[in-house]
Amino acid sequence: MSPEIHYSACPHDCPSTCALVIEKLGPGTIGRVNGNPENTYTAGVICAKVARYAERTHNPDRLTVPLKRVGPKGSGEFKEITWDEALDEVANAFRNNSEKYGQETVWPYNYGGTMGLLQCGGMERLRNEMGYSNMRSTTCSGLVDTGWLAGFGSKIGPDPREMAEADLIVIWGTNAVSTQVNVMTHVSRAKKNRNAKVIVVDPYENPTAKTADIHIALRPGTDGALACALMHIAFRDGYADREYMDEFTDVPKELEDHLKNRNPEWASNITGLSIDEIENFAEIYFKTARAYIRLGYGLSRCRNGAVNVHAVSCIPVVAGKWNAPGSGIFFNSGGIYHFDYTLIEGRDVTKRGVRTIDHSRIGPALTGDKADLGEGPPITAMLIQGTNPMVIAPDQNKVREGFLREDLFVCVHEQFMTETALMADIVLPATTFVEHDDIYKSGGHTFIHYGPQIIEPVGKSRSNHYVICELAKRLGAKHPGNSMTANEIIDETLKLSGFPDLDNMKKTHFHDCAQSFEKHHFINGYPWPDKKFRFKPGWENIGPRGHELPPLPDHWDVPGGVDDEHPFKLITPPARNFLNSSFNNTPTSLKREIRPTLQIHPDDAHDTNTSDGDLVTIGNKLGQINLYAKITKGAKQGVLVAEGIWSNKTFKDAMGINQLVSAEVTAPNGGVAYHDNGVWLRRNR
Secondary structure, eight states, rough: OOOOEEEEEESSSSOOOOOOOEEEETTTTEEEEEEESSSTTTOOOOOOHTTTTTTHHHHHOOOOOOOEEOOOSSSEEEEEOOOHHHHHHHHHHHHHHHHOOOOOGGGOEEEETTOOOOHHHHHHHHHHHHOOOOOEOOOHHHHHHHHHHHSSSSSSSSOOOGGGSSSSEEEEEEOOHHHHHHHHHHHHHHHHHHEEEEEEOOSOHHHHHHSHHHEEEOTTOOOOHHHHHHHHHHTTTSSOOOHHHHHHBSSSHHHHHHHTOOHHHHHHHHHOOOOHHHHHHHHHHOOOEEEEEOOGGGGGGGGTTHHHHHHHHTTTHHTTTTTTTTEEESOOOOGGGGOOOOOOHHHHHHHGOOEEEEEEGHHHHHOOHHHHHTTOOOOOOOEESOOOOOSSSSSSSHHHHHHTTOEEEHHHHHHHOTTTGGOOOOEEEEEGGSSSOOEEEOOSSSSEEEEEEOOSTTTOOOOHHHHHHHHHHTTTTTOOOGOOOHHHHHHHHHHHHTTTTTHHHHHEEEEEEOOHHHHHTTTTTTTTTTTTSSSSOOOTSSSGGGSOOSSSOOOOSSSSOOOOSOOOEEEEEOOTTTTTTTTTSHHHHHHHHOOOOEEEEEHHHHHOOOOOEEEEEETTTTTTEEEEEEOOSSOOOOOEEOOOOOOOSSSGGGGGGGGGSSSOOTTOOOOOOOOOOEEEEEEOO
16 A cells, blocks of 8 residues: 655754655554655755654654653653643643742743744743743854844845856855755755855865865854955955945945955964965955855854854955855845734733843753843743753753752653653653644745644644643633634634635645845845945944944954863864754664764874874863764864764763853854853873
8 A cells, every 4th residue: 555645844943944745654654754856945855864754753762641750850750640630730830830929930941843833933822921931042043143134134145046056155154964955955956057166164074065175174263254354355356346335335445444454364363274275265256256155053153153144244245246146145034934923922912021031041040140030030930842951052050950940840842751851840742743733934945834734643742732722721811822723823824924825835835935036136235224235233233242243344352262271162063963952862863973972183182192982071161071082184173073962861970062061141142152162171091
């Protein structure tokens, strides 16, 4: 008997949001997962992680019943209870704590475990109606969004499919081979059909760098210096489009004057690149009309990340590289969507004056830091969906300390018994994306997708939408969205937003929201009232620490990373077979990643008497962990590379890599500096 064929989209925290074709083998079973060839961005290609999704959905370690803690926090001692008992306990805890401390004592907490608009955003509806503490989502995008929007004003850029029409593709700060395989599909087309060249800008030789014609291996956090040197050359050698800048930018003459001493020699000393590397990069880029920069998140994950992103985003503006297909710079297409979130997020019942706590500051917030709590009450109750802060949040020691508080009630709605679930009072089993309905948008392309429920929920697992609606009933929340089915909300949201309705989406599976070439290429100006790109963004108006940032594109040598006691810079880019902390428990992913390793340059290995395969310890003032040394010339001298967010239990003392990452509020407006950690290194004796 042939399997049924169904269509959906990948729900995970990845810009690609791949269009999927999924085999259904029975009422509760999926088979193979493939990319949908009819979608012109996915083009039939998906990553290996999602291709083997049956391994995740049907993993024997899936949570299948509600659980109540009966032992100490973190002990893993639970007993099975019914859904009604579990939801009643959660609602009672929220109600009782709110009566004692006020509504802000409850902090609903979620992130990108599912990127579905309904299953992820529904928590906001409960939060808004009840007046619970707000959450500011800065962890991954706080720095990169700020840096991009500072210049462009909106998240839009040339259609990512245009990479196939480019003669030069610059992949800057993203390991697309491992994390965005579809980027490489369109890169491959450009190489095959146009003999396009590929330049990768990244601090270490990752799989994407190995495919490049040229690898620009700069020091982490020096992207702004490289960008300024490239623009210096543009003005120096006549590549700058002054006519374009006079019409479409704010302060072109001021920028030119500012860059006069930001020459390749200056940048070489900062970036660790040779002068010839910088000059050659500039010549290739500026002499190629169809030059497409694909910008990633990596360069933003330093204390100076927003400045780096803004500086790089200025390069094609200085050169006026927008008129040809396959030119310009792209980061994210989020600005093209026009969703009405009233039903999903309850924006019509938002209460004024409710405090907002930074997502990445969960450790300090749970341990009573007044900088996060203000004059409000302590956090004493949480509902957590779609995230695993005991692994992914910075300053892990404080995160752990916070979750161990006996006065903190925590409900975790999850697919697996994660480190965060182990700290919960109530654990609820969650569905995977093939077990519920949802709608998706993408940052990495221009499509929205409908993802229907394909199989029956595994065990007694229930969707995020179900949990939010059931808690709403118990807590007296009356928003209409709380009494609607997932598909009813999806259909109404599509109609309110001016998109094809659900019946149409069921037929077509996805809808392309791409706008005109003129809009994607800013032919008539940028998304500001005066239509001018901002070389001088006015950081002081963007965030509370904006006054610290340089007013024009520059290298900002912000303190806080490497010092005499911590001479190595640690970066923690994604592993190919994990996605944040997702997939780090599936057998195939674990088999392929093998074990937590630390990439070390041979000279640094020699200086520390370290051999390949040695167990080494790295640490700083926040903590220390053990990893296995991998000696490679692909790591830059002075830079240590630890790929992937491994389960905490993989490490000694059950504390993972993010205990070495600071939870400081980066300038100008927050975000985590995951690639800006000063550490010491020693070989275990």
